Amino acid sequence: MTLPESLNTEDLLKLYYYLKLNRSLEDRLAALYRQAIITATVFTSRGQEAISVGSAYALGPDDFVSPLTRNIGTMLVRGIQPRDIFTQYMGKATSPTGGKERIHYFGDLSKGIVASLSILGDMVPVMAGMALAAKIQGxxxxxxxxxxxxxxSTGDFHEGMNLASVLQLPFVLIIENNRYAYSTPASRAAAIDDFALRARCYGIPGRIVDGNDVLAVYAETRDALERARSGLGPSIIEAKTMRMHGHSDADAPWYVPKDEFEDWQRRDPLDRFERLLRDANLLDDTSRAAVESRISDEIESDLRYALDSPFPAPETAIQAVYAKTLSGG
Ligand SMILES: Cc1ncc(C[n+]2csc(CCOP(=O)(O)OP(=O)(O)O)c2C)c(N)n1
Structure with a gap:
């Protein structure tokens, strides 16, 4: 890992804060799931946090991003609060969807966040469409x-990337290669090792990045965003990483060899970044404890808010299902 010139000390400490907030919040969600306080399925991104945090940090204020299941870190960097995530997973009236949805599939266009879908591949054409709209509107x-x-390997991936490349849209797609899709290893899902190769089919750049290196992800994303912003079209970035648990917190990863986990544990993105900050004299035991205590306070007070929040009134179930009207109905 090397320190990029475009990031100052404040940026580096913010990245550290978001990485730790991402992990701590998801650990808390998983614990609440095991306590049956949260009954919606919890999907965490342990081991992959550097991809969400590094890429979101590279975004400009007017850019649009659609975070998927393993991108709570992206939402946090864009300004979503832990309380939004807690209330959402608990289905509370105070949640961003008023209790209508219980995973973090919600958007906030004021923060440039486009709500995602659980239908795999669908956000590629949708976000290519966002890029097309931006291009048309200048x-x-x-x-x-x-x-x-x-x-x-879904059809939507290919259709979306084909459209984006033919129309030279300002669009960036990050493939998170975490080695398993449920229990299917990547080698059984595609006949290539590097998914970045797929970019060749569209005549666009396909870069590979160490997904456990937050600074590398930041730098690679920033380059792709600049390229797109300057009118040179879309890119694909493949971030190599590992899902350090089951598909969700409801299943055990019995199909992953133990030594594979041990190998990837040594490359843990938080440990690596922390070592870098310590070596650069930007972090010590005292400042680390201060970050941990700040995060713990934020998480616990937001969790209290969520626990104290009411469930939605039954009649709200049929309100604002398709669109909000001026009367709020
Ligand atoms: C079109 C479609 N097919 C199947 C599913 C069920 N499904 C949800 S997640 C998942 C595995 C996804 O694996 P991957 O795309 O590698 O992402 P990861 O979970 O590893 O982050 C499947 C098959 C779905 N949501 N949508």
Whole structure:
């Protein structure tokens, strides 16, 4: 890992904060799931946080991003609060969807967040469409989304990338190759090792990045965003990483060899970044404890807010299902 010139000390410490917030929040969600306080399925991104945090940090204020299941970190960097995630997973009236949806599939266009779908591959054409709209309207913004290596073989992936490349849209797609789609290893899902190769079919750049290196992800994403913003069209970035648990917190990864986990544990993105900050004298035991205590306070107070929030009134179930009207109905 090397320190990029475009990031100052404050940026580096913010990245550290978001990486730790991402992991701590998801650990808390998983614990609440095991306690049956949260009954919606919890999907965490342990081991992959550097991809969400590094790529979101590279976005400009007017860019659009659609975070998928393993991108809570992206939402946090864009300004979503832990309380939004807690209330959402608990289905509370105070949640961003008023209790209508219980995973973090919600958007906030004021923060440039486009709500995603659980239908694998669908956000590629949708976000290519966001990029097309920006291009038609002459706005200098870029659309970014993510996809797992499993979903990178869906028809929507190809249709969306084909459209984006033919129309030279300002669009960036990050393929998170975390080696397994449920229990299917990447080698059983595609006959290539590097999913970035798929970019060749569209005549666009396909870069490979170490997905456990937050600075490398940041730098690679920033380059692709700049390229798109300057009118040179879309790119694919493949971030190599590992899903350090089951598909969700409801299943055990019995099909992953133990030594594979041990190998990837040594490359843990948080440990690596922390070592870098310590070596650069930007972090010590005292400042680390201060970050941990700040995060713990934020998480616990937001969790209290969510626990104290009411469930939605039954009649709200049929309100604002398709669109909000002026009367709020
Ligand atoms: C079109 C479609 N097919 C199947 C599913 C069920 N499904 C949900 S997640 C998943 C595996 C996804 O693997 P990958 O794309 O590699 O992402 P990861 O979970 O590893 O982040 C499957 C098959 C779905 N949601 N949508």
């Amino acid at each position: 706005r200098p913004c870029v659309a970014l989304t993510y996809i797992g290596e499993g979903a990178a």
